[in-house]
Amino acid sequence: MISATQIFFRRVKSEWKFQYNVWKTAIDWTVGLYILIPAVLIGLDSYVLLWKNQYGWPEALPFYWLLPVIYLFAWSGDIRTFLEKGDQLFLLQRKRWLRRIIALGAGYTAMLDLLLSFLVFSLLAPLLFINYKLSAVRFALLLGFVFLFKTNTGMARQLFELRFQGWKKVIAMKIAFVLMSFIFVKGVIFLLGQPRLLLSACAVFLIALGFLTKMRLEVRGSFFDDVAREQRHRFRYASLLLSMSGISVKRTKSQKRRPLLLRSSNHLFRKRNAVNLLAELCIKSVLRNNRSLLFYAQMVAVSVLLVLSCPFWWKWIIWPGVAFLLASLAGLYWKEAVSSGFVQLFQWKPGDKSAAAGKSMFLLMLPGFLLISFVTGFQTFSWMGACLTLPAGIVLGYWITKLISIFV
Amino acid sequence: MDILRVQIKRAGYASNKKAVENINFSLKKGELVGLIGPNGAGKSTTIKAILGLLPEMDGELEPASQNTRYAYMPENPVFYDEMTLWEHLELAAAAYGMERSEFLDESGKLLEIFRLQKERHYLPGSFSKGMQQKVMLIIGFLIKADLYIVDEPFIGLDPRATRDFLSLLKEEGKRGAGVLMSTHVLDTAEKICDSFVLLADGKLVAQGNLAQIREICRMPGASLFDCFNKILENLE
Structure with a gap:
């Protein structure tokens, strides 16, 4: 007879197979040959040069600048449960099986977290050993600390999300993110000087993890939240890749009753015609979706970092490139919005969709691009440069979105 | 004819x-x-x-x-996760170029008939299957197809929504x-x-x-x- 453990491992196997197939469709042999393999070779070369201390920039990078990056890694991630919708047919009646699957899911997540921590620390190893002169013991303790912090916060966050809903949850999570970032950065700097205390902190985290896991296994009535979360995890790459082809993946029923932003269906445009409403639909879909907003913010942050770290003339080559990148991202959001079955229900006048595409893409890319334009202008020609790049950014953004909207 | x-x-x-x-x-x-x-x-x-x-x-x-x-009312309701009921109605009206005053009159009437006035700023994705079906019917009837x-x-x-739906169908039939x-x-x-x-x-x-x-x-x-x-x- 089949056991809960067998069900769990069958699901893990199916998950890996599914993700492999998703990536296989995106990375064909041409992408592999011309993009992936060269990128890996360049990456390996840079990594070797880092070990040989051939770059000058790590010396200008203080240790406390690296800690927010490690914190972002430690804060990210979630605890997997591997529950499926079909489990309500029979597994819900077998509480012990359900607990076993959730416990195995938590163990599986911890293993993955550990592997990821090893990977991240392997990448950071040249900086930590050569530039910051960390001993092997401190390096190992820091790795253990970050891994345990990551698993604990993942578990604590999930417990919190199962307990609270709506705006209270959102605000509390944002506050927790900021507070924990201070505690993490200050804590790591202090504890690295006291290896025994760092070891004790790891022990405390280990005990806390045991308690949190016990609490998680005792949570009642979380089945549908678990199923929805699992579905989001399963389709996280698939939905992004499919949205690039204009296909939207059906999501599970939303628990959110009202949007947090523009709660009373507030208007973005005064004139209520088809073009404005289609553009409004796309913009609101992005503004009200945490996943889309986060991805947008990450793209802007990476672009700002790129502009900041490049030599003078490179900034001006990167600047239109970033406009193109942000406009393409806005184009993806447009495609995702307009490919919905709801829009297909109606007969649209010719030209309405393309006009709305241009409008929404321009307005979506503009805030991020203006920030990047400001940084580019300020870094090269001080305030005068910043004042000139803002209007220039609007014009450049407008023409690039106009060009890209023809092809979306 | x-x-x-x-x-x-x-x-x-x-x-x-x-x-x-x-x-x-x-x-x-x-x-x-x-x-x-x-x-x-x-x-x-x-x-x-x-x-x-x-x-x-x-x-x-x-x-x-x-x-x-024509108005199509599908078997499986389709919605945007991030858009409210009212925003769905506005988009449908815009697709058919309805006058704003006509839209406000018709949508108000239909929301009242199907008892969804209070939920107008809610996300249909969070509604029950029956409420989602009602939204599809409201959108269908909105444009006087x-x-x-x-x-x-x-x-x-x-049963009440079924009765309201049937009486609206009859009214539309009388209109031609x-x-x-x-x-x-x-x-x-x-x-x-x-x-x-x-x-x-x-x-x-x-x-x-x-x-x-x-x-x-x-x-x-x-x-x-x-x-x-x-x-x-x-x-x-």
Whole structure:
């Protein structure tokens, strides 16, 4: 007879197979040959040069600048449960099986977290050993600390999300993110000087993890939240890749009753015609979706970092490139919005969709691009440069979105 | 006067190009035609063919004019996760170029009829199946279409919503709109439909009003349910 453990491992196997197939469709042999393999070779070369201390920039990078990056890694991630919708047919009646699957899911997540921590620390190893002169013991303790912090916060966050809903949850999570970032950065700097205390902190985290896991296994009535979360995890790459082809993946029923932003269906445009409403639909879909907003913010942050770290003339080559990148991202959001079955229900006048595409893409890319334009202008020609790049950014953004909207 | 004439020689999908064959019927102004048949008979495929959503289609569809406005109410409600009910209504109205004042009047009336006034700024994705179905009906009725194509409208609707939906259909019929409605709820269909198109295995097996259907299966005074089963038994 089949056991809960067998069900769990069958699901893990199916998950890996599914993700492999998703990536296989995106990375064909041409992408592999011309993009992936060269990128890996360049990456390996840079990594070797880092070990040989051939770059000058790590010396200008203080240790406390690296800690927010490690914190972002430690804060990210979630605890997997591997529950499926079909489990309500029979597994819900077998509480012990359900607990076993959730416990195995938590163990599986911890293993993955550990592997990821090893990977991240392997990448950071040249900086930590050569530039910051960390001993092997401190390096190992820091790795253990970050891994345990990551698993604990993942578990604590999930417990919190199962307990609270709506705006209270959102605000509390944002506050927790900021507070924990201070505690993490200050804590790591202090504890690295006291290896025994760092070891004790790891022990405390280990005990806390045991308690949190016990609490998680005792949570009642979380089945549908678990199923929805699992579905989001399963389709996280698939939905992004499919949205690039204009296909939207059906999501599970939303628990959110009202949007947090523009709660009373507030208007973005005064004139209520088809073009404005289609553009409004796309913009609101992005503004009200945490996943889309986060991805947008990450793209802007990476672009700002790129502009900041490049030599003078490179900034001006990167600047239109970033406009193109942000406009393409806005184009993806447009495609995702307009490919919905709801829009297909109606007969649209010719030209309405393309006009709305241009409008929404321009307005979506503009805030991020203006920030990047400001940084580019300020870094090269001080305030005068910043004042000139803002209007220039609007014009450049407008023409690039106009060009890209023809092809979306 | 016919508002829609359907002459499908064959229609279907890339994997099954003849999912439906030889389906010919017409719909007059103000007429309510019931599209009935067992599971897998080809009702939804016929509707998709009429809407022009099939990759394979050999046949002709003649709307009364190029300006014939249709409203499609799908079996499975479709929504945006991040848009409120009111925003969905506004988008639908904009697609048909409705005047703002007309939209405000009609949407207010329909939200009241289906008792969704309080939920106007809520996300339909969080609604129950029945409430989502009501939203689909409101959107369908909003534009005062010439032709309504309704796919299994009763699934999930409570008795009051069913009654309201039927009375709205009657009102629209009086206004001159035609309705093509696919359904399994034969006792309700018998009461409200003017005529029926019965499909089985992707083919049209009977059509006409209830008297004509009774005549076809030689069951005078029988219900649509009995006639339906008799015709299908004869086909087996």
